[in-house]
Amino acid sequence: MKLKDLKAKNYFFQAIDHPILERILCKNTSKHIWDSMRRKYQSCAKTKRQQLQDLRTEFETLKMKSGKSITYYFSRVMPIVNKVRLQGDKSDDVSIVEKILRSVTPKFNFVVFAIEESHDIDNLSLDELQSSLLVNEKKLIQPEQEEKSLQVSTPAGKHDKTETNGYKDS
Incomplete structure (x- = not known):
């Protein structure tokens, strides 16, 4: 499981721009990274x-x-x-x-x-x-x-x- 999580984190790090990358480096798991990105970019309907x-x-x-x-x-x-x-x-x-x-x-x-x-x-x-x-x-x-x-x-x-x-x- 840990290996899969590391692979997922690696994919995130490769795909994300540098300024955003600095914000998510402190996240421990790929799930924490995903949740953080979703909160940031998923705007409300209004x-x-x-x-x-x-x-x-x-x-x-x-x-x-x-x-x-x-x-x-x-x-x-x-x-x-x-x-x-x-x-x-x-x-x-x-x-x-x-x-x-x-x-x-x-x-x-x-x-x-x-x-x-x-x-x-x-x-x-x-x-x-x-x-x-x-x-x-x-x-x-x-x-x-x-x-x-x-x-x-x-x-x-x-x-x-x-x-x-x-x-x-x-």
């Missing part, structure tokens, strides 16, 4: 409800910032969605897809319209939405990059000195 409300508010107020990429925006949205789901909320992909479509920057308005018209939003997954937005983002960025590279390759204010009246002297 606390869970409040945390869920806070996460929902954070999710609803989230908007894509101008100049930021779709990848960056999804990296801000998905952790919140995952936390909401971990709290026990069974929100479906449809509400998340609709929220994302509402909160992207105005330069994606035509993309949002096209997605809404061409896809059944009820059946559109988050992965499909992200993929579609990424493809369109690349199409939006490509002309800007080409224009910048043309501006760099043609210095402003430099003209051929031999040109007069619109004709070049040969």
